[in-house]
Amino acid sequence: MRAIVMGSYGSPSVLQPADVPAPPERAGWVTVRLAASALNWHDVLVRQGRYSSPLPHIPGADGAGVRIDTNEAVVVLPSLFWGRGDAAPGADWEILGDHHSGTYAELVTVPAECAVPRPRGLSLAQAAALPLVGLTTFRALFSRGRLRSGESLLVLGASGGVATTAVALATAAGARAIVTSGATRKIDAARELGAAGGVDHTESDWVEAARALTPRGAGFDLVLDSVGRWAESVRCLAPGGRCVVLGASAGEQATLPVRPFYFGQYELIGTTMGSPRDMAGLLRFLDDHTVAPPVIDRTFPLAQAALAHERLEAGTGIGKIVLTHD
Template identity: 90%
Template sequence: MRAVVMTSYGSPPVLQPADVPSPPERAGWVTVRLAASALNWHDVLVRQGRYRSPLPHVPGADGAGVRVDTNEAVVVLPSLFWGGGDAAPGTGWEILGDHHPGTYAELVSVPAECAVPRPRGLSLAEAAALPLVGVTTFRALFSRGRLRSGESLLVLGASGGVATTAVSLATATGARVIVTSGARHKIDAARDLGATDGVDHSAADWVEAARALTPGGAGFDLVLDSVGRWEESVRCLAPGGRCVVLGANAAQRASLPIRPFYFGQYELIGTTMGSLRDMAGLLRFLDDHKVAPPVIDRTFPLAEAALAHERLEAGAAFGKIVLTHD
């Protein structure tokens, strides 16, 4: 089968089209013939060698297509071996494309439970873009963050898959959403999705500017921090507010003043990806609410995965970048 393979770690050009063996049959697993796959920042980290993926390797976590055995239209849930607990994944958990061949290929093999019925009303590109950011954001907002209708939410960032999905899900549940970005056109695009407004997070006073957009300037009930700006995120909170952390692109370490934290009655909550139960919750949410489909920035042919990665790393995209497998 055709696939995109990396034989070394490095910059986007290490991603090259190649012929590789089709996945073998094994008990409890199914093969999905993929029509599209979506990029995630996680794929960049895999390409760079952050997860020590075996070489040669086919990356990719997200995909949409049909089960070969049943011809059922499915999306791929990339959360493998989560385990039986809801609080956190088990020790065997991993993301598809880390150590098992991923979705930058014509075929992918996944545990049967991870081939999930494709939601109604989504194009193939939109369906491929849904699983990783969808289940990650649903868990962050609702399973972990406990977001409720009428609450205020601050989303750090405005243009990535998590940010755009967070705006869509949160506004559908009746929350008031503010975003941050260094580019006004991205804030305007987030407003088109349902965000109330946004602030420039490159400004020195952006925390104060964000708080000023909350009722009475009291701060946010929930902050979604996918970049690692903890100190500023906590300062954005209203008393008793929650900060959900799910990324570290901007910083690998954080320092917090302790006394203001506990006097503020704040919560700092870590999360990543999501379980089968989170995915089921997301699909029920999509059935029960009017939610905008995943935002697609651009599509590339599978063979141009390296170019797609260059666009992802340049930070120019608004929404998801998708590979088509025609």
């Protein structure tokens, strides 16, 4: 089969098309013939060697296609071996494309619970773009963040997959979403998805500007921080507010003043992708609500995965980048 293989860690140039053997059959696993796969920042970290993936390796976590044993249209749930508990994943949990061959290929083999029905009304590109960010964001907002209709949400960022998905899901649930960005066009794009407004997070007073957009300037009920700016995120909260953290692209360390934190009755909540039960909850949510589909920035042929990674790292796009497997 055709696939994108990285023979070493490094720049996008390590991603090269190659002919490789089809994945072997395994008891309890199913094979999906992929029509599209989507990029995530996680793929960049895999490519850079952050997860010590075996070499040579096929990266990729997201995909959409057909289950070859049943001919059912499916999307790939990239959360492997989550375990029975929902509070946190078990010790064996990993993301597809870390140590198991991923979705930058014609075929991928996954545990049977990880081939889930493709949601109605989505194109192949939109379906491929949904699982990782959809599941991650659904868990962050609802399973962990307990977002409710009528509450206010601040999303750090405006243009990435998590940010655009958060605005779409929160708006569908009846929450009021505000975003941050350093680019006016990205805030404008978020407004088109349903965001009520946005602030420029490159300005020194952006926290105050964001709080001013909440009722009576009281702050946000929930902040979604996918970059690691904890101190500023907590300052954006209303008394009793929750900050859900799911990334560290802007910082690996954070310092918080302790007294304001406990006097504010704040919650700091960590989260990651999600369980099969979270995925089932996302699919029910999509059935029960009118939700804007995943935003697609651009598509590339599978063979141009390196170019797709260059665009992802440039950070100029809005939404998800998708590889087509025609």
